[in-house]
Amino acid sequence: MSRLLQGLVARLTPRRVRMRLTLLYGVLFVASGAVLLAITYFLVARRSGTVLFTARGGRVDAGAPDAAPFPGPGSGPEGRLGTVAEAFRRQAARQHQEEMQHLLVQSGIALAIMSVLAIGLGWLVAGRVLRPLRTMTGTIRRISARNVHERLAARGPDDELKDLADTVDGLLGRLETALDSHKRFVANAAHELRTPLTLEHALLEETLIDREATVESFRANFERLLHTSKQQARLLESLLTLSGSERGLEHPEPLDLSAPAENVLGARRPEAGRRGVGIRARIAPVPVSGDPALIERLMANLVDNALHYNVPGGRVEFTTGIRDGRAVVSVENTGPEVPPDQVARLFEPFQRMGRAAGDGHHGLGLSIVRSIAVAHDAACTARARPSGGLAVEVSFPLRGDGGAGNGRHRPRAARGRGRALPTGTSP
Known part of the structure; x- marks a missing residue:
């Protein structure tokens, strides 16, 4: 029964806001007019205003409850005078009743006329109030990917509609x-x-066109194709990691930053030895919550970037610890000088210093670092070292300090020195 009643109410309720506002204005006016009519009727009915005179020269209100009646009908002059007075009093009561009825009818007619006028005025006022909303709605409907640069640019007082337009x-x-x-x-x-695909196509075409190709040339071309295929696989893996980390964390797990740090450094010490780069590590146990695979990928990208953009005889300093109530991962490296105004750009996809084709690096490492940091509610800062190289610091919330985010929290303000990186997710 309740569902049926709710369905009936939903069907009878107007769907347009203008109609609902008009009905609201009309109902409020009718209710206020009815209350005013009732108060006026009560006040008028309480005081009749009809005055009669007694035989002794006194006066009484005919409508008053304590009015003293004339003597009843009798044989003397006073009896006849009392009969006349009683007739006048009854006539006054009938006249008062007719006047009150006439007042009620006339007031009802006036209320009905004003109700119609109020509904009409309510319709006009509702349209005037909703006009800015209709303008905003029409503008928003016209905006698409081609003209997303357009704005509502509402003018007027700083009211709720202006706040909505600015939002x-x-x-x-x-x-x-x-x-x-x-x-x-x-x-x-x-x-x-497109670059590796073009290279693969050229190698295959060269192999097919060369009629004097030997086994060694075939093997060399196949090795180059295999190397190009591995580069494409790494690029696709990086793109998938970047896309997955931007969706946030579904099931954060408790972990210690020292465990993935030791794994990353242990796997990259041989490469550091081949490049002639020393690694200095200060690893302390730090409890956080998050995705262990993504955090290890973040550390690996930082170390890989520090090793690749370095110089022979240089060094990489890797640190995990707690600072100002936050879990900190810091990586500093020597290397070529980085312009301070170019630091933020390095954390955008496919951006790198000293771009070299075919070096196996696609400029996604630091953008993945930033994306993983955002997913973990971590703040990422970077600064160019005066002597060359880059210093990157990522600070995570400690476990028990709210835990790692689920991708819906905004990173806190970066602490320490350096230039704060954009906290929005990568495209």
């Missing part, structure tokens, strides 16, 4: 930035994937 403009600005980043990301990814 929508801010949302459109963030959407425009995200779309631009997405376009750049797709263009860069297509370029990075």
Whole structure:
């Protein structure tokens, strides 16, 4: 029965806001008018205003409850006078009743007329109030990916409608930035994937065209194809990691930062020896919550970047610890001088210093670091070292300090020196 009643109410309720506002204005006016009519009727009915005179020259109100009646009908002059007075009093009561009925009817007619006028005025006022909303709705409907740069740019007093328009403009600005980043990301990814595909096509074509090809030439071409295929696989793996980390964490796990740090450093010490780069590690146990695989990938990318962009005889300093109530992973390296104004750009996809084709690096390492940090509610800062190289620090919430985020928390403000990196997710 309740569901049937709710369904009936839902069907009878107007769907347009303007109609609902008009009905609300009309109902409020009718209710206020009815209350005012009832108060007026009560006050008028309480005091009749009809005055009669007694035989002795006194006066009484005919409508008063304590009015003294004339003597009843009798044989003397006073009896006849009392009969006349009683007739006048009854006539006054009938006249008062007719006047009250006439007042009620006339007031009801006036209330009905004003109710119609109130509904009409309510319709006009509701349309005037909702006009800015209709304008904003029409503008938003016209905005698409091609003209996302347009804004509502509402003018007027700083009221709720102005706040709504400014909020929508801010949302459109963030959407425009995200779309631009997405376009750049797709263009860069297509370029990075097209280069190895072109090389593979050239190698295969060369093998087919060369009629004097030997087994050794076939083997050399196949080795180059295999190397190119491995580069493509690493690129696709990096893209998948970047995409997966931006969705946030579904099931964070408790872990100690020292465990993935030791794994990463142990696996990369041979390469550091081949490059002539020394690694200095200060690893302390630090409890956090998050995805162990993603955190290990973050550390691996930092160390790989520090080893690749280094100089013979250089060094890499790797540190885990606690600072200002946050779990900190810090990686510093020597190397070529990095312009301070280019530091933030290095954390964008496919951006790198000293770009070299075919070096096996696609410029996704630091962008993956930033994306994983955002997924863990971590703050990522970086600064260019005056003597060359880069210093990167990632600070995670300690376990028990709210835990790692689920991808919906905003990273806290970066602490310490350095330039704060953009905290938005990569496109």
